[in-house]
Amino acid sequence: MITMDDIIREGHPTLRAVAKEVPIPPTAEDVELGKEMLQFLKNSQDPEKAEELQLRGGVGLAAPQLDVSKRIIAVHVPSVDPEKPESGISTVMYNPKVLSHSVQEACLGEGEGCLSVDREVPGYVVRAARITVSYFDAEGEKHKIRLKNYNAIVVQHEIDHINGIMFYDHIDEKNPLQLKDGVLVIE
Ligand SMILES: CC(C)(C)[C@H](NC(=O)Nc1cc(F)cc(F)c1)C(=O)N(CC(=O)NO)CC1CCCC1
Numbered sequence: 001m002i003t004m005d006d007i008i009r010e011g012h013p014t015l016r017a018v019a020k021e022v023p024i025p026p027t028a029e030d031v032e033l034g035k036e037m038l039q040f041l042k043n044s045q046d047p048e049k050a051e052e053l054q055l056r057g058g059v060g061l062a063a064p065q066l067d068v069s070k071r072i073i074a075v076h077v078p079s080v081d082p083e084k085p086e087s088g089i090s091t092v093m094y095n096p097k098v099l100s101h102s103v104q105e106a107c108l109g110e111g112e113g114c115l116s117v118d119r120e121v122p123g124y125v126v127r128a129a130r131i132t133v134s135y136f137d138a139e140g141e142k143h144k145i146r147l148k149n150y151n152a153i154v155v156q157h158e159i160d161h162i163n164g165i166m167f168y169d170h171i172d173e174k175n176p177l178q179l180k181d182g183v184l185v186i187e
C-alpha cells in the first residue's frame with residue numbers, strides 16, 4: 001500500500017528525469033502499480049484512512065513521484081456535482097499525451113501545491129484551460145478524451161511530472177501573482 005513515505009520529495013533527481021514510455025498492453029507489474037496509485041488517492045480522500053495513514057488529500061499522482069521513471073499517472077478528482085458524475089475523473093493513464101490544447105489559459109485561484117513539495121510556493125500556475133489527451137488503459141485500450149477546468153489542470157500537473165517539470169517552473173518569479181488578461185481563474 002502506498003503511503004507518504006513512498007513519495008519522493010523535491011531535490012530527488014527522479015523528479016527531474018523524463019520518464020520512459022511503458023509497453024502496451026501494460027505489464028502485470030505496471031497494472032498493479034497503477035491500481036496502487038489510484039488506491040492511494042482514494043485513501044487520501046477518505047477522512048478515516050487519511051487520518052490513520054497521515055496522508056495529504058491527493059487528486060493526482062505520477063509514477064516518478066514513487067521513484068519509478070515510467071509514463072504512468074493516476075487521477076482521482078471527486079465530481080463536485082452529484083448530478084454530473086462525469087464532472088470528476090478517476091483513472092490510470094499509461095503513456096498519456098496532450099494531443100491538442102486551447103489557446104484559452106486557466107489557473108487555480110489559490111495557486112498549486114504538490115505531494116512532492118513540502119512548502120508553500122505562492123503564484124499562479126498558468127496552464128491550458130482545455131486539453132485533448134490520448135492514453136492507454138490497463139487493458140491496453142487507447143482512449144482520447146477532452147478535459148477542461150480543474151480536471152485539465154490536474155492532468156497537466158501530472159503529465160508535467162513524467163516530463164520532469166514541477167508546478168513552480170511555470171510561476172513568473174518577478175510577478176508570481178501577476179495575471180495576464182484573459183486567463184481564466186478557477187476557484
Ligand atoms: C498537493 C496537494 C495539496 C496534496 C494536492 N491536493 C489537492 O489539490 N487536494 C484535493 C483537491 C480536491 F479538489 C479534492 C480533494 F479531495 C483533494 C494534490 O494532490 N496535487 C497532486 C500532486 O501533487 N500531484 O503530483 C496537486 C494539485 C495541484 C494542481 C493539480 C493537482
Ligand SMILES: [Zn+2]
Nearest residue numbers: 113114115116
Ligand atoms: Zn505534483
